[in-house]
Amino acid sequence: MIEIIIFIGLQGAGKSTFYRTHFAETHALVSKDLMRNNKRPARRQAFLIAEHLKAGTSLVVDNTNPTRGDRQDIIEIAPDYQAKIIGYYFDSQIADCLTRNRQREGKARVPDYALYMTRNKLVPPDYSEGFHRLFQVKIAENPGTFEIHPWVQEEKLGPESI
Ligand SMILES: Nc1ncnc2c1ncn2[C@@H]1O[C@H](COP(=O)(O)OP(=O)(O)OP(=O)(O)O)[C@@H](O)[C@H]1O
Ligand SMILES: [Mg+2]
Numbered sequence: 001m002i003e004i005i006i007f008i009g010l011q012g013a014g015k016s017t018f019y020r021t022h023f024a025e026t027h028a029l030v031s032k033d034l035m036r037n038n039k040r041p042a043r044r045q046a047f048l049i050a051e052h053l054k055a056g057t058s059l060v061v062d063n064t065n066p067t068r069g070d071r072q073d074i075i076e077i078a079p080d081y082q083a084k085i086i087g088y089y090f091d092s093q094i095a096d097c098l099t100r101n102r103q104r105e106g107k108a109r110v111p112d113y114a115l116y117m118t119r120n121k122l123v124p125p126d127y128s129e130g131f132h133r134l135f136q137v138k139i140a141e142n143p144g145t146f147e148i149h150p151w152v153q154e155e156k157l158g159p160e161s162i
Contacts, residue, residue: 009090012097053081
């Protein structure tokens with residue numbers, strides 16, 4: 001079955017790294033980071049997602065996707081193509097993300113305030129949004145690796161715990 005994988009997490013949480021290590025071989029990459037010169041990135045993103053689905057290609061949407069609205073824009077495309085919607089919530093501390101972000105070079109590095117803005121908007125995902133599967137991901141101790149756990153809906157992972 002075709003999959004739409006939606007990443008959710010702060011800048012510097014490890015999303016693009018996780019894409020490279022876990023999905024680059026099997027899933028296309030859709031990211032607004034690749035549309036910086038586009039005037040209507042939301043429309044462009046929806047178009048690209050539909051193109052991949054039409055071609056029968058699974059994909060990952062690698063943005064911070066902090067709000068239900070951001071995720072709804074993606075999820076509402078899925079039924080037309082009978083795609084399975086899977087979410088990965090990157091469980092991270094903002095202090096760690098700020099540190100990792102400051103270590104990045106060039107365009108990959110964003111201003112600190114961007115992380116605070118995302119943190120303030122971030123709403124953890126919920127099955128009621130239409131996800132078929134949800135996971136939480138954490139950067140593991142062994143560099144370059146990740147811990148993946150099934151999502152526990154009751155767990156307190158909201159902005160107040162970051
Ligand atoms: N598992 C890991 N172990 C060690 N370092 C990591 C790990 N994952 C990511 N990093 C480092 O953390 C930094 C941020 O990672 P990455 O670029 O993947 O974050 P991101 O969530 O894609 O951020 P953005 O939303 O800004 O694109 C990078 O310098 C990366 O090398
Ligand atoms: Mg990234």
